[in-house]
Amino acid sequence: MNKLPTNAPANLCLPGHEDHEVACDACGLYGICRVAGLDTFDLEQLDEVVTRRDPAPRGQALFTEGEPFHAIYAIKSGSFKATTQLDGDTPHISGFYFTGELIGLDAIQPGRYPTTVTALEKSSVCRLEFDDLNKLDKRLPEFQQALITALSGQLSQLQANSAINQQIADRRLATFLLNLSLRFAKRGMPAEQFRLSMSRGDIGNYLGLAVETVSRLFSRFHDDGVLRVNNREVEILNLDALQQLTK
């Protein structure tokens, strides 16, 4: 199996028309776009496979749980949450997606989207229609290799995050914050200062903690000098201490 070069020459595949957008070479679809022939600035070929959508406002759903799979998405700007409505109960948040990350890979095999994915803020995405992939023809193996890379990466990241099952609330929130920090850094954003696009309620739901507990933990981390927290603005002041909490 051919290995995909991890550091290929940077090349824009689509011009950004929005501020704070991730450049294509820092995007989870990059390897895929590149393979699809989108690294040459040929808009005609481009439109056949990847389409750029109008920005989605906060709360808008990209797709809904149970909907037939048709496309995967890459986030150009903004962020999303994935929820499952297990029966008539309150929905459960199974994950968050940020700028540069891929959405929908977990829908390929089941053939249906297992979650509803909604925008946490005004967000824009690139959309890769799966039915159009036959147009790739000879480049299919390369494309598949890029897809396998992305899939395996998501799988390992999800596994690594399973320490979040730990019983102590400190540990869960610390793990969560470090995970966010790592993902931001991976896309070239500051690792130690960021804005949470999700509410305390969302964080609590995701971590299996009460809203009040999350709030209290933020306050305690703040008082202990680990974080500087101002509403949704977070700055990591003591990285070591935060990492120590995850152990």
Next chain:
Amino acid sequence: MNKLPTNAPANLCLPGHEDHEVACDACGLYGICRVAGLDTFDLEQLDEVVTRRDPAPRGQALFTEGEPFHAIYAIKSGSFKATTQLDGDTPHISGFYFTGELIGLDAIQPGRYPTTVTALEKSSVCRLEFDDLNKLDKRLPEFQQALITALSGQLSQLQANSAINQQIADRRLATFLLNLSLRFAKRGMPAEQFRLSMSRGDIGNYLGLAVETVSRLFSRFHDDGVLRVNNREVEILNLDALQQLTK
């Protein structure tokens, strides 16, 4: 992209030399073996890509955390646990693998195995060496498609299992047991009666609960008529009640 037929004609790829082994058409590697040309009983071609290993005794490691990725494995018989040794702390169990399932898919992208995987009982595996895949040549796209299917399936299953983060212990254990039941059923084994190959300690570690709590829950489920529990032997008596507990 070509769709892989989900119900292909059954064909053994390797003769079982051990009791209780899963048949190849119920194995996670089946789609992959089939594509690799192993559905014809050609042992010479077979040996180039998939190798059958001697049964591993309980406690033996298939590979170790951090080891360079070289192969994926399919379980012919037995079961395994995946652990991460986060720093010098006690190891954390991130998942279990059972007969017919694939191990190592999460190592492709990082290029290293993110966990140590050890046998919970005497177990045998088929091993697919990744370096040998160039021998597949023209069948590579088919193989890749099978791999993508397997990866996406694992990803969606892992996501679906995230409800295990919920705070109530009842819910966690019920979710865990139903997940096991589903996975056994998928391989043609009885869904309502099975033997746990892992200890109470392992279950507690995985779910983020104390051993004593796990034991108490089993006792309570037993007393409530939801389960019949005798040491590691489990029988689900009231499926509805168990499903109700997960909500």
Next chain:
DNA sequence: CGACCGATTGAATGACATCAAACTAGGTGG
């Protein structure tokens, strides 16, 4: 400016961890 939603903080209840001890099963060696 007032209403509403999200975030914070306090006090009381309840659930799970911890400590401790008895019991069981499986395996080993005499």
Next chain:
DNA sequence: CCACCTAGTTTGATGTCATTCAATCGGTCG
């Protein structure tokens, strides 16, 4: 084959920590 030993499991009593209920504060939008 049996006695023993060890690891695993179960059960009880106590303490701790997170949830729950409740009230207040702050920011945003109409």
